[in-house]
Structure formats: structure tokens, C-alpha cells
Amino acid sequence: MNDKKKVRKKGVREILLMGIFWRILFIEGVLLVYSLGYKWLTEDASSLDLFWYSIRITVLVIIIVTFMMVTLKKFLAQKIIAPLEAIASANKRLQEDISDTEHLELSENYPHEIKTIVTSRSKMLKDILYISEERLKYSTALNDELNKGKKIQKDFLPRFLPEVKSCDISSYFHSALQLSGDFYDMFELPNNHIGFVIGDVSGKGVGSALFMALTRSLLRVFSGSFTTGDSMNFGGINESFLPKDALKAVSLTNEYLAKEHCEEGMFVTLFFGILDPITGKMFYINGGHEPVLIIGEKGIKQSLKATGPALGPIQGATYEIETIQLETNDILFGYTDGVTEARSEIRDFYTRARLENLINKDFYGSADAFLEMVKTDLFAFIGDAPQSDDITMIAVKWHPYL
Structure with a gap:
């Protein structure tokens, strides 16, 4: 139960990056094992040769993983994570103040899916506010009529x-x-x-x-x-x-x-x-x-x-x-x-x-x-x-x- 609660508390940034990291590490690990096995089976190499070969391959894998993670982190942070965090922050403010519906300021170069989310959110909020205002007007008018009716009934x-x-x-x-x-x-x-x-x-x-x-x-x-x-x-x-x-x-x-x-x-x-x-x-x-x-x-x-x-x-x-x-x-x-x-x-x-x-x-x-x-x-x-x-x-x- 405690582990599940911790997973739920992770943010989208951590979940995306850690998911990509472990997938890349798994792929590179498979390639490392494959290259060692291939060299051992196809070449007459001593144990010492295999050891130094594995060290070179491991260093190469670390460099590749590090490069890919830095590149992906920068891309994800700008293109996906930052817009999602901005949307989440704006939604949290809405829970505290329903009238806080300011426009989300996002960069121009974000994926079209994010743009669709922002556009749909904006339209949905406008519809909700319009319906809420109409219902409030109707409720106020109805309450006024009921109060008049209550007074008339009292007169009976x-x-x-x-x-x-x-x-x-x-x-x-x-x-x-x-x-x-x-x-x-x-x-x-x-x-x-x-x-x-x-x-x-x-x-x-x-x-x-x-x-x-x-x-x-x-x-x-x-x-x-x-x-x-x-x-x-x-x-x-x-x-x-x-x-x-x-x-x-x-x-x-x-x-x-x-x-x-x-x-x-x-x-x-x-x-x-x-x-x-x-x-x-x-x-x-x-x-x-x-x-x-x-x-x-x-x-x-x-x-x-x-x-x-x-x-x-x-x-x-x-x-x-x-x-x-x-x-x-x-x-x-x-x-x-x-x-x-x-x-x-x-x-x-x-x-x-x-x-x-x-x-x-x-x-x-x-x-x-x-x-x-x-x-x-x-x-x-x-x-x-x-x-x-x-x-x-x-x-x-x-x-x-x-």
C-alpha cells in the first residue's frame, strides 16, 4: 500500500523520464550481453580480453544512455512536461477559485495534442462558466418567485x-x-x-x-x-x-x-x-x-x-x-x-x-x-x-x- 501511494505522488516529469531511462538501459544491456557473447563465440579471446572489451562496451553504453537522457529530458521538458505542468497548475488554481480562468501562456513549439488539450480546456471552461452564470440567474429568479409565493401563501x-x-x-x-x-x-x-x-x-x-x-x-x-x-x-x-x-x-x-x-x-x-x-x-x-x-x-x-x-x-x-x-x-x-x-x-x-x-x-x-x-x-x-x-x-x- 505504501509503495502504491508513493507511485501516485510522482509527477509526470519523473514518470516519463524514469520510464524512458529504464527502457534505454534495458535495450543497451541486451546489446552489451549480445556483443560479449558474439565476441566470445566467434573469436579466440582470453578472459582478460573479454574483460577489457566489456569495460569498453559498458563505458560506451553509459555515454549513449547519458546523451540520450539529456537530449530527451530537454525535449520532454520543453515540449511535453512544461505544458502539462502548466495545465495542472492552472487546474489547481481553478479548484480554489472558479473565476480564475486566465489564458494559459505556452510556447509556440509544443505538440498539436497539447494544443488540442489547451483549446478544449478553454472552450469547456467558457461553456461551464456560461452555464453556471445562467443557472445562477435562473436560481436567483426562481428563489425570488418562491419568496413571493411564500408571502402570498402566508397571506392565505x-x-x-x-x-x-x-x-x-x-x-x-x-x-x-x-x-x-x-x-x-x-x-x-x-x-x-x-x-x-x-x-x-x-x-x-x-x-x-x-x-x-x-x-x-x-x-x-x-x-x-x-x-x-x-x-x-x-x-x-x-x-x-x-x-x-x-x-x-x-x-x-x-x-x-x-x-x-x-x-x-x-x-x-x-x-x-x-x-x-x-x-x-x-x-x-x-x-x-x-x-x-x-x-x-x-x-x-x-x-x-x-x-x-x-x-x-x-x-x-x-x-x-x-x-x-x-x-x-x-x-x-x-x-x-x-x-x-x-x-x-x-x-x-x-x-x-x-x-x-x-x-x-x-x-x-x-x-x-x-x-x-x-x-x-x-x-x-x-x-x-x-x-x-x-x-x-x-x-x-x-x-x-x-
């Missing part, structure tokens, strides 16, 4: 959570990439009802972000939380507001996505709940989303599982509307799979079991404190591992307003 999330006297509301959102497929929304509905949504679009990146924006907008329009100011009534909302009418927004959104965007193969899971903050009664649909948890002071009281499939793949899908009655100080906790599927530095999953074990401990505090507890445990588990998916959480703590 609620800037301010609704202030409801009987509810303590908190949220947390952290995307894995610049653009996210996760979203949450909270908005006011007629008759003092509060609507809240948490959703997760398949995949990540630009496509998921656009699909998220579309889904969020459709839900708002179809549920009646946004109108155009005219007589249009997308969700069947009338003056005598009924939560079940507003929840038709899920079916209407699914129909639109399945009809207009089925070819993209994307889908969105979501939980849409409508809460009466006075009575604590909630109507909800879970479209293939992670179970939303109802948590009391002693832990998990109920798990609100799917009442229908994810939105997008199936036209005409059925979504059952369920109801639940919150009790004083109950916390409604929704999250995306970026929580349960978060990975540690050793690639272990956080898992729903760990989340539920954490929640099942006695907890007394606000919605903010609850999310902070979950977030602290989650990121302690993740450590320095890269975030594998978007993380979104909402918490609503209900207490009757007196």
Missing part, C-alpha cells in the same frame, strides 16, 4: 385569529419547504358561529401550494364566510343559518376538484368544524384527515375520525356530518401528519402513540401553552434532523361565557 393563512369570548384559540404553522401544502383557517359565520379548517394537500412545493390556495378559497366561498356582495348564494346559506348548510362546502369543493383537477392526481385531507361558541356544540366533517382530538384535563376524551374520503379523487363522494358537545375547558386539537411522521436524527418517526402519551398527561393551561408543550416535545425529538414535512397545529379551548 389567518393574519389574526378570531376573538371569541368563550374560546381560547391558538395555531402553529411551519413549512418544510418555501411553499407548503398544509393550511389552516378560522373565520366567522352567521349567527356568531366560528368555522375552522385544518388541511393537508398531497405532496409539497408549488403544486401543493396552489392546490391549497384553491381549496381554502372554495371552502370560504361555499361555506358563506365570503360573498361577492350580490345575491349569489353558493352554499345554500340563508338568513336562518344552519351549520349543516355551511358544511355542504366540503361536498361542493370535492365536486369541483374532482371534476376540474382530477388529472393532476392530487388530493387534500381536511377537517372542517363549525362551533357555536355559546353552547359549545360543534358540527364537523373529517375528510380523510388525521383524527382531531377532544382533550380534557385528564387527557384525550374523544377522537374525531374520518367521516368521508379525502377531497379530489372521487366525484360524488359522501361526507357524513357529525356533532359533538364540548364541555368546559375542553381543548379541540387538530394537526397534520407532519407531526406524527416527523423524523429524528436516527430516522425514527414521532408517531401518534407518542403524541397521545404526551397529551394524556394532566394538563391545565391555555391553548397557547398546550401547543407550546407539543411543539417543545416534537422539536426535541427531531433534534438536528431536517424537517421532513410541513407541521401545522390548531387548538381551541372552550369555556362558557358568563
